[in-house]
Amino acid sequence: MGACDCAGCQDALLALWIDKMGETGPVAILEVKGLSKYFGGLAALKDVHLTVREGEIRGIIGPNGAGKTTLFNVISGMYRPSAGEIFYAGRRIDGLPANKIAALGLVRTFQRTALYHEFTVLRNVTVARHLHVRESLFQVIAGNLKQKERENTEKALEIIEFMGLKHLVDEVAVNLPHGYQRALGVAIALACEPKVLLLDEPLTGMTPTEKGHMIDLIRKVHGKDITILIVEHDMRSVMELCEYISVLDFGTLLVEGPPAEIQNNEDVIRAYLGTEDILTVGQS
Amino acid sequence: MSLHSGKRLKGWALVPLAGGILGLCVLPFFVRAYLIEVVMMYFIYIILAQSYRLIVTVHDWQLYHVVLYGVGAYTSGMLAKSAGVPVFFAIPLGGLMAALVGVAITTPLLRTKGWGFYIATYGLAELIRLSWLKFRNPFGGSTGIIDIPWPPVVAGIDFSEGVPYYFFSLGVMLLVLYFLYRIEKSHLGDSFKAISMDPDLAASTGIHIPRHRLMACAIGGFFAGIAGGLLVHRLGAVDPKLFNLVTMLYLLIWVVVGGTKTFWGPIIGVSVMHTLFELSRPLIQVRPLFFGLSMTLVLIFMPGGIEGVLLKVVARWQKRNRLPTAET
Ligand SMILES: Nc1ncnc2c1ncn2[C@@H]1O[C@H](COP(=O)(O)OP(=O)(O)OP(=O)(O)O)[C@@H](O)[C@H]1O
Ligand SMILES: Nc1ncnc2c1ncn2[C@@H]1O[C@H](COP(=O)(O)OP(=O)(O)OP(=O)(O)O)[C@@H](O)[C@H]1O
Ligand SMILES: [Mg+2]
Ligand SMILES: [Mg+2]
Numbered sequence: 001m002g003a004c005d006c007a008g009c010q011d012a013l014l015a016l017w018i019d020k021m022g023e024t025g026p027v028a029i030l031e032v033k034g035l036s037k038y039f040g041g042l043a044a045l046k047d048v049h050l051t052v053r054e055g056e057i058r059g060i061i062g063p064n065g066a067g068k069t070t071l072f073n074v075i076s077g078m079y080r081p082s083a084g085e086i087f088y089a090g091r092r093i094d095g096l097p098a099n100k101i102a103a104l105g106l107v108r109t110f111q112r113t114a115l116y117h118e119f120t121v122l123r124n125v126t127v128a129r130h131l132h133v134r135e136s137l138f139q140v141i142a143g144n145l146k147q148k149e150r151e152n153t154e155k156a157l158e159i160i161e162f163m164g165l166k167h168l169v170d171e172v173a174v175n176l177p178h179g180y181q182r183a184l185g186v187a188i189a190l191a192c193e194p195k196v197l198l199l200d201e202p203l204t205g206m207t208p209t210e211k212g213h214m215i216d217l218i219r220k221v222h223g224k225d226i227t228i229l230i231v232e233h234d235m236r237s238v239m240e241l242c243e244y245i246s247v248l249d250f251g252t253l254l255v256e257g258p259p260a261e262i263q264n265n266e267d268v269i270r271a272y273l274g275t276e277d278i279l280t281v282g283q284s
Numbered sequence: 285m286s287l288h289s290g291k292r293l294k295g296w297a298l299v300p301l302a303g304g305i306l307g308l309c310v311l312p313f314f315v316r317a318y319l320i321e322v323v324m325m326y327f328i329y330i331i332l333a334q335s336y337r338l339i340v341t342v343h344d345w346q347l348y349h350v351v352l353y354g355v356g357a358y359t360s361g362m363l364a365k366s367a368g369v370p371v372f373f374a375i376p377l378g379g380l381m382a383a384l385v386g387v388a389i390t391t392p393l394l395r396t397k398g399w400g401f402y403i404a405t406y407g408l409a410e411l412i413r414l415s416w417l418k419f420r421n422p423f424g425g426s427t428g429i430i431d432i433p434w435p436p437v438v439a440g441i442d443f444s445e446g447v448p449y450y451f452f453s454l455g456v457m458l459l460v461l462y463f464l465y466r467i468e469k470s471h472l473g474d475s476f477k478a479i480s481m482d483p484d485l486a487a488s489t490g491i492h493i494p495r496h497r498l499m500a501c502a503i504g505g506f507f508a509g510i511a512g513g514l515l516v517h518r519l520g521a522v523d524p525k526l527f528n529l530v531t532m533l534y535l536l537i538w539v540v541v542g543g544t545k546t547f548w549g550p551i552i553g554v555s556v557m558h559t560l561f562e563l564s565r566p567l568i569q570v571r572p573l574f575f576g577l578s579m580t581l582v583l584i585f586m587p588g589g590i591e592g593v594l595l596k597v598v599a600r601w602q603k604r605n606r607l608p609t610a611e612t
Pocket of ligand 1: 039042043044062063064065066067068069070071111
């Protein structure tokens with residue numbers, strides 16, 4: 001970014017950049033207004049407001065059960081919100097089904113390792129290119145699909161290579177090491193050609209080497225003009241990746257700010273009770 | 285290559301297939317007329333089981349498939365008898381009606397899941413079956429419909445005879461299997477499987493689950509109806525008993541024993557279990573016991589069915605020969 005790499009300069013630059021965004025700002029690509037989600041009596045989300053600008057990498061952190069995954073589930077259309085509105089690219093999307101939201105270019109990954117376990121890596125990605133494979137039932141039964149299939153496979157292979165999985169194309173997903181499985185989860189999301197990508201704990205359960213790989217990959221994805229929201233417990237990685245962080249606690253938005261502010265915020269430290277240095281949260 | 289890879293059969297794998305088809309083509313010239321009738325039932329049951337498997341690939345283990353088979357039989361039989369529709373047109377129309385009924389049953393149940401879905405499908409199917417029994421007009425009540433016109437003579441070949449109808453049903457079966465195989469190997473087939481493996485993930489990649497479930501139900505229903513049409517124009521009559529829960533249980537036994545993971549499972553299931561069924565004619569009293577027990581034992585000891593055992597054998601063989609492993 002700047003000529004100087006020291007933390008102070010970085011933070012100053014960031015603050016400046018964020019200020020500028022505030023004034024002239026690229027339009028918000030994702031806007032959440034007064035969002036609530038109740039499970040019976042439990043408020044998993046309470047009146048949450050969130051604005052994400054195009055091109056951002058936004059971190060979303062918070063202790064276990066804070067509502068981070070619920071936020072993704074509601075934004076991605078898996079759950080209906082109990083109250084509130086969600087706007088994506090200027091369009092209201094709350095209440096739309098998940099497949100419709102994915103078709104608009106807002107795609108999420110899962111906290112659990114969600115894959116088609118019995119499929120090979122290649123088939124996991126080709127099937128996820130659903131939105132871009134157009135074949136009619138007639139074509140399936142009687143037509144010639146060779147050309148379409150070849151195109152789809154080529155595109156899938158590009159994504160697989162991009163995610164560093166090329167040497168594993170014909171491996172069955174269930175047999176992959178955990179790190180590669182998580183990378184495949186991201187490859188599946190990329191297959192939808194998203195404009196906004198929601199990553200739910202992409203580093204979970206990884207060794208430090210694997211985390212390093214994944215962080216590089218996330219940066220590479222961001223480099224393709226994809227706006228990223230990332231939920232993650234590994235503070236060091238979040239602080240490293242994100243320009244701006246939103247903190248959830250008990251379903252409410254606690255604070256928002258650049259990493260340096262968040263690290264020293266009293267409320268955040270209190271939320272992670274008993275943790276002197278929040279940078280150690282999520283380190284294994 | 286394993287039976288369960290995304291890849292199509294190619295090269296040497298086609299040899300046993302061609303051999304099998306050739307065998308079926310010469311068979312009727314070497315066996316008694318009775319056996320020709322028996323083998324025809326295999327064709328019909330393979331269509332039925334294979335069309336059911338398509339629906340199972342989206343994980344909808346509905347319990348009305350045999351009733352759709354009946355809808356095909358009744359529609360085709362009634363069109364031929366009362367409306368004078370030529371038999372070879374009546375059969376696809378029966379398929380169409382079965383697809384429509386399947387969609388009509390499934391649509392209101394799309395919101396139900398798992399056991400709720402299975403039981404509700406059974407309830408709605410029973411409603412249809414009971415109306416066949418209760419309405420003498422037009423369904424003929426418990427005696428069904430008789431005197432359905434026989435298939436015509438086409439180009440000098442009399443399709444009401446055993447051997448020509450054998451070849452007609454063999455042809456229809458091969459065509460149906462070809463269509464279903466194409467679906468199996470297409471993106472659509474993979475989308476169906478994606479839904480059964482992980483519906484949340486599938487939806488998150490843009491797959492419209494209700495639409496795909498209905499599509500599977502319509503295609504499967506269509507071919508079940510075709511199977512019903514084939515049956516009714518060989519028997520010359522429709523008997524509502526043919527479409528009751530017992531037949532549904534046999535259908536479940538075929539697909540569970542054969543396996544549903546690969547395209548070949550239900551074919552294996554029908555071939556093995558229906559052969560046992562035919563061989564056990566002399567032991568008719570213990571037959572239900574035997575079949576019930578065999579399904580239970582398969583579920584306990586080989587949950588992947590016969591197909592699952594074969595896949596394991598193939599995988600072990602590949603490992604020993606250090607072949608690249610395919611999907612298991
Ligand atoms: N489907 C559900 N039904 C009932 N309660 C739910 C459901 N999903 C989440 N919850 C509850 O909502 C709260 C927030 O859960 P959520 O999974 O969003 O937390 P999280 O911030 O992602 O936590 P973690 O860091 O552990 O993943 C929790 O108390 C959880 O038990
Ligand atoms: N693209 C990737 N995405 C996610 N994880 C990855 C990726 N590439 C590698 N990893 C993870 O990092 C771990 C180390 O991978 P790598 O192939 O670099 O091995 P290594 O540490 O160099 O050791 P060696 O090459 O000696 O076997 C793997 O176990 C894998 O799970
Ligand atoms: Mg979570
Ligand atoms: Mg290495």
